Amino acid sequence: MTLATTTIPGYLAGTWSIDPTHSDISFSVRHMMVSKVKGRFGSFSGTIVTGATPAQSSVTAEIDLNSIDTNNAQRDNHIRSADFFEVEKYPTMTFRSTSVDSDGEDYLVTGDLNLKGITKSVTLKLELNGIGPDAYGGTRAGFSASTEISRKEFGVDIDMPMDGGGVVIGDKISIALEIEAVLDAA
Template identity: 55%
Template sequence: MSSNPATVAIPDYRTGIWKADPVHSDVAFSLRSLMIGKARGRFADHEVTIVTSEDPLGSSVTATIDVASIDTGNAARDKHLRSASYFDVERYPTMTYRSTGVRGSVERPLVEGELTLHGVTRQVPLTLEVNGFGPDPLGGRRVGFSATAQLSRREFGIGDTVALDGGGVVMGDKVSISLEIQAVLQK
C-alpha cells in the first residue's frame, strides 16, 4: 500500500475485501417505548462485506441481515415482531444495505447508502468511526468500525401506531441503529 495524505490519518490502513466476523460484530437498534423508555434489540445473523480502496473515501460496504434473527430478549415480542404486523419475515426475510458513496473526511466519514427493508428502499446515511486496523492473534488482519444511523419505521411501512390513553404512542417512529463491526481481511 502506498502512503497518501488520506491514509496517513488512518494508521496501518489496508486496501482489500473484508468480511465481518459475526462473533465480534453487532447490529443493534433502539426506539422509544411507551414514551418513557427505550426498547432495544439486535439482529444476530448478518453478512457484511467492506471493500477498502486506495482512497478511503472510495471504499464501499454491502450488508444482508436476516430479519428473523431479531432478538429483543423477549421471545413473545420477537415472535410478534416477525409477524405480518411488523417485519413480515415470511414475505421479507432479509434487509439489505448498499453504500452509494462516502463523503466528508477520513476523520469524519459519512457513508451514503440505500437500505431495503420490508420491500421499501430509502436513503439511510451512516455516521462512521474507523476504530482501527491491525493484526489478529491468528496471523490475519482485522479492521473495526462503529456506525450509527436513524430511520423512520413508518417510512418503511413497519408496524402500526397505537396511541396511549394519556397521549403519545406505544412504540416511537424513530429507530436508532448502532453497528459495531469487526471484519477480517480476505486472502
C-alpha cells in the same frame, strides 16, 4: 475533503468480510413514551471493500430479520409478524453503500437501505476504530457506526395509540453497529 491513506495507520486496500462473532447490530426505539426498548440481530453478513482512498470504498450487508432479539420471545414473534417486519415475505434487510465522505476524522457512509421491499437512502456516521494484525496471522479492522431511521418510511407503520395520548412504539429507530472485519486472503 478526503483523508490521505497515509494518515490512517495500517490502512490497506482490499476486501474484508464482517466477522459476526465479533460484531453487533443493535437498535433502540421509544416505548410507551417513557423509555426505550433495545434489541439486536444475531445473524448478518457483509463485505467491506476498501479502495485506494476511503472515498473509493464500499460496503454491502444483509441482516436476517428472523434473528431479532429484544430479550422477550413474545415481542420478537410479534415483530416478525405482518404488523412489523413480515419476515415470511421479507426475510432480510439489506444495505448497499453509494458513497463514502470524510467528516473530520470520521466518515459518512451513505447507501440504500432496503426493508420490507422499500429502499431509502440512509447515512451512517462511521468511526474507523483501527486496523491491525490478529492472533491468527490475518488483519482486522474495527468500525463503529450509527444512524436513525423512521420505521414508518419503511412500511412498518403500525400505530398503537395509548389512552391519554401518545403511542406505544415510537417512529424513530436508533441503529448502532460495532463491526469487526477480516481482510480476505489474496
